Amino acid sequence: MQLSISLAPKRFAENKYSKWASIKHDKAKNDAARSKQRVLLTRDITVAVKLSGPDPNMNPRLALALTTAKKSAVPKTAIEAAIARGQGLSTTGAALESLVLEAILPPSVATIIECQTDNKLRALADLRLLVKEAGGQVSTVGFMFEKKGRIIMRKKEGIGMDEVLEPALDAGVQDVHEDEEGRVLLFTEPAQTKTIAESLAKELDMEIEESEIIYDPNEDTKVEVNDEEAAAKLSNFLDDLQEVQGIQGVYMNWTKGESIPAELWEELRGKVAV
Incomplete structure (x- = not known):
């Protein structure tokens, strides 16, 4: 009598784990990239406000930074915080x-x-x-x-x-x-x-x-x-x-x-x- 052992379930589990690990790795990498981009975009907003004020109608650089941030789906709260920081204020208006x-x-x-x-x-x-x-x-x-x-x-x-x-x-x-x-x-x-x-x-x-x-x-x-x-x-x-x-x-x-x-x-x- 010959004993036959199937390795298919094990291979399936290994492949499933490998695929899941790869997805998690890619997601973490993409999340880190998005976070870095958000930091850079909000920093551009803060710098623009520091240099020429918080009014985008009078500050072309700020207007461009705001447009870029919105197109990149930077949260509204992050944009507002960046504008406030450029004026030395928190989002509540308190001095930083x-x-x-x-x-x-x-x-x-x-x-x-x-x-x-x-x-x-x-x-x-x-x-x-x-x-x-x-x-x-x-x-x-x-x-x-x-x-x-x-x-x-x-x-x-x-x-x-x-x-x-x-x-x-x-x-x-x-x-x-x-x-x-x-x-x-x-x-x-x-x-x-x-x-x-x-x-x-x-x-x-x-x-x-x-x-x-x-x-x-x-x-x-x-x-x-x-x-x-x-x-x-x-x-x-x-x-x-x-x-x-x-x-x-x-x-x-x-x-x-x-x-x-x-x-x-x-x-x-x-x-x-x-």
């Missing part, structure tokens, strides 16, 4: 307070997190918890960075960097260069940022994309990230931060190690302010 948290994250990456909130104690507790869950600890790291004003402007066609340099130096800009997208990056004393941005925009007839205060890491303190697992953990931490309402900027003193793929590094850099 600024909060800065400094921390060290594996592998010894100094991190500064800026947040605007109407409840500093709650926000501080939330941020501390995220740092702890990422294997980091709250620590003083501000001395590893230099506080600067950063202005990003879009050149009009036909305008070269030579035409930008002299007016920029005369205005008090400390450093200026062109990025890979052809935008002009200008660095100033923090207190002069807004004045210089408005002056140069008018003189050079260029659009201001960003005008903000940042924390620029000192070159001699930068830490190489060489481990892909560590890079993935940092990426997850930054994704979690994006879910915290009121995050204004994240600054890290990291630099790319040789073993980190360029694509992964660009993805990481896209999640921080510097």
Whole structure:
């Protein structure tokens, strides 16, 4: 007598599990992409309001940002919160307070997190918890960075960097260069940022994309990230931060190690302010 054992049910179960796991993975990936897009779109709204006010009829950049956000199905509550943040207010109209948290994250990456909130104690507790869950600890790291004003402007066609340099130096800009997208990056004393941005925009007839205060890491303190697992953990931490309402900027003193793929590094850099 020959014993026959059917493996079909087992194979069916394995295939079913594999398909379910794949669906869950794809859904998580798509959800993360949508979340990131929502963060970027609401940030564009906040920046537009900060630069030119909350009235889209008087602020073409805000009008475009609102249209893009609505087409991308950004929730109305998120749009309203972004407009309010641009005015330094919560959705209830209460004034927002600024909060800065400094921390060290594996592998010894100094991190500064800026947040605007109407409840500093709650926000501080939330941020501390995220740092702890990422294997980091709250620590003083501000001395590893230099506080600067950063202005990003879009050149009009036909305008070269030579035409930008002299007016920029005369205005008090400390450093200026062109990025890979052809935008002009200008660095100033923090207190002069807004004045210089408005002056140069008018003189050079260029659009201001960003005008903000940042924390620029000192070159001699930068830490190489060489481990892909560590890079993935940092990426997850930054994704979690994006879910915290009121995050204004994240600054890290990291630099790319040789073993980190360029694509992964660009993805990481896209999640921080510097």
